[in-house]
Amino acid sequence: MTATFDTQLLEINLGPQHPSTHGVFRMQAILDGETIVKLKPVMGYLHRNHEQLGEGMTYIASFPFTDRLDYFCAMTNNLALALAIEQLAGGIDVPERAQYIRVIMSELTRLVNHTVLVGFLLNDMGAFGTPLLYAFREREKILDLFEAASGSRMMCNYVRPGGVREDLPEGFLEQTQKIVNEYPRFLDEFEALLTDNEIILQRTQRVGVLPKELAINASVTGPMLRASGADYDIRKVDGYGIYPRFSFKVPLGTAGDVYDRYFVRILEMRESLKILQQALREIPSGPSISPKGLQLVTSPRTFRPPKGAEAYGRIEAPKGELGFYLVSDGSPQPYRYHVRAPSFINLTVLEDLCLGHKVADVIIILGSIDIVMGEVDR
Amino acid sequence: MIGIGVLKGMWVTLRQFIGTYPAGRWLLKRAGLPEGDGLCTIEYPEVKQQHAERHRVFPFLVYDATPDNLRCVACKICEQECPPQCIHIVGPAKDEQGRPLKTHGRTYPLRFDIDVSICMSCRICVDVCPFDAIEMDNAHEISSGGRFQELNYTKEQLLKSADYFQKIKPTEAAVVDQRLAAKAKKSAPPSSS
Numbered sequence: 001m002t003a004t005f006d007t008q009l010l011e012i013n014l015g016p017q018h019p020s021t022h023g024v025f026r027m028q029a030i031l032d033g034e035t036i037v038k039l040k041p042v043m044g045y046l047h048r049n050h051e052q053l054g055e056g057m058t059y060i061a062s063f064p065f066t067d068r069l070d071y072f073c074a075m076t077n078n079l080a081l082a083l084a085i086e087q088l089a090g091g092i093d094v095p096e097r098a099q100y101i102r103v104i105m106s107e108l109t110r111l112v113n114h115t116v117l118v119g120f121l122l123n124d125m126g127a128f129g130t131p132l133l134y135a136f137r138e139r140e141k142i143l144d145l146f147e148a149a150s151g152s153r154m155m156c157n158y159v160r161p162g163g164v165r166e167d168l169p170e171g172f173l174e175q176t177q178k179i180v181n182e183y184p185r186f187l188d189e190f191e192a193l194l195t196d197n198e199i200i201l202q203r204t205q206r207v208g209v210l211p212k213e214l215a216i217n218a219s220v221t222g223p224m225l226r227a228s229g230a231d232y233d234i235r236k237v238d239g240y241g242i243y244p245r246f247s248f249k250v251p252l253g254t255a256g257d258v259y260d261r262y263f264v265r266i267l268e269m270r271e272s273l274k275i276l277q278q279a280l281r282e283i284p285s286g287p288s289i290s291p292k293g294l295q296l297v298t299s300p301r302t303f304r305p306p307k308g309a310e311a312y313g314r315i316e317a318p319k320g321e322l323g324f325y326l327v328s329d330g331s332p333q334p335y336r337y338h339v340r341a342p343s344f345i346n347l348t349v350l351e352d353l354c355l356g357h358k359v360a361d362v363i364i365i366l367g368s369i370d371i372v373m374g375e376v377d378r
Numbered sequence: 379m380i381g382i383g384v385l386k387g388m389w390v391t392l393r394q395f396i397g398t399y400p401a402g403r404w405l406l407k408r409a410g411l412p413e414g415d416g417l418c419t420i421e422y423p424e425v426k427q428q429h430a431e432r433h434r435v436f437p438f439l440v441y442d443a444t445p446d447n448l449r450c451v452a453c454k455i456c457e458q459e460c461p462p463q464c465i466h467i468v469g470p471a472k473d474e475q476g477r478p479l480k481t482h483g484r485t486y487p488l489r490f491d492i493d494v495s496i497c498m499s500c501r502i503c504v505d506v507c508p509f510d511a512i513e514m515d516n517a518h519e520i521s522s523g524g525r526f527q528e529l530n531y532t533k534e535q536l537l538k539s540a541d542y543f544q545k546i547k548p549t550e551a552a553v554v555d556q557r558l559a560a561k562a563k564k565s566a567p568p569s570s571s
Binding site: 057063166193201 | 458549
């Protein structure tokens with residue numbers, strides 16, 4: 001007997017108000033049974049007009065708004081804009097100490113971002129609470145450092161063209177050293193909890209495979225690209241700041257599935273700790289901002305880059321290549337202000353990753369892309 | 379063998395759980411295992427967290443000695459530079475002939491409002507103020523019942539003494555005082571000696 005069923009495709013909406021979409025993001029999925037046959041991401045619910053706002057105010061006044069792009073990584077967002085402004089001005093020299101402070105802050109940000117991401121990813125997989133709260137406990141310690149240095153836990157607004165806004169407070173380096181020394185123990189524990197767990201292996205391996213060619217063609221960057229096996233890290237390729245001085249490796253994945261994306265991030269955290277150890281050992285004393293930079297901080301309207309000047313400052317943010325493109329028209333405000341947001345561009349391959357997988361897999365694939373809607377919609 | 383990884387993970391959570399009790403910590407120590415961080419939360423309303431000195435919430439206006447001796451001269455630089463445009467200044471105060479009124483040799487604002495529902499505590503007003511008249515507060519339990527006038531802080535609400543600033547941010551206040559003293563020395567008439 002042959003049974004034939006009349007089947008029809010079912011369209012469902014995941015989001016915009018959905019706990020696992022990491023913000024207000026909507027996925028219009030068309031299902032055949034439980035398998036995804038088409039998936040359309042709908043963005044724009046958190047659009048806050050960031051680029052247009054940036055064109056209406058001075059270069060410095062955009063800094064507090066960049067904190068709110070990717071609100072886990074305020075320090076790296078500040079740094080990317082600062083680099084773009086330094087280029088636009090034709091080079092503002094940055095004192096040695098400020099360079100080291102920037103590296104320390106960037107790598108601490110990377111630790112925060114990857115730790116929390118892994119926590120959220122596990123939360124999406126159904127391990128409710130526990131890994132996420134362990135991650136938040138460690139994140140809290142680093143946020144205390146950010147608060148000590150910049151005055152705010154998340155909206156740091158700390159890095160400025162020509163250095164950093166204020167020098168580090170007393171006892172900061174000792175405190176950082178202590179956290180950096182203790183972090184590997186936490187990572188080991190986190191890995192004991194997760195890496196060999198059979199349920200996680202079953203859920204993540206061979207799910208959401210991103211082939212290397214597609215990753216490169218879709219201009220995916222960051223840990224997601226490296227999990228697919230492409231060796232591209234802007235800290236190595238571009239060598240901005242003083243990164244060429246540090247010895248660290250770029251971890252690469254092989255399969256490009258969700259598990260690799262998770263594991264590459266764990267390895268990256270270990271490399272970040274290596275960079276932090278070196279930076280904390282070598283940080284010199286001295287000024288934390290150059291005179292030109294200080295002038296920009298105290299009187300932003302005196303900064304008028306030459307007409308027609310343009311600059312693109314890019315860094316390896318925890319989520320990928322974060323770039324700020326600025327065009328000047330000779331006034332104190334930029335003529336064009338554009339953000340190349342890594343979350344947004346990494347999200348464009350979502351449909352390719354999800355096709356043929358089950359609905360439950362879509363949630364963890366989205367989680368492994370590591371998006372923050374503040375940055376996607378801007 | 380399948381299941382070892384799961385058991386290993388469960389052992390981690392069990393150890394963390396035991397480690398939140400004093401007796402459990404003692405047990406873990408006896409067994410030679412890492413004790414972990416233990417309880418990392420605080421009983422909030424009873425116990426309050428000590429914030430870093432630079433912790434910034436909303437700006438306030440500084441006055442020396444008496445509230446009419448405020449440092450603000452209503453130059454409106456902060457109003458112009460504020461990224462979300464939350465500062466509104468009316469002034470400087472003028473008499474009928476249009477000459478600026480002065481207290482203690484300085485012009486002063488008629489109104490100085492900060493809409494704290496818009497303010498994002500970015501500290502740019504503090505950075506740009508040439509007179510060190512505006513500084514960041516660290517009081518953060520400031521919720522109010524209303525949405526409109528209650529969140530618009532007027533000059534009277536914003537005024538706080540230099541002693542208060544000294545108390546909440548000793549390091550920064552010392553730097554500011556030094557700068558102001560140097561400025562006063564420079565502008566003072568040389569014949570006074």
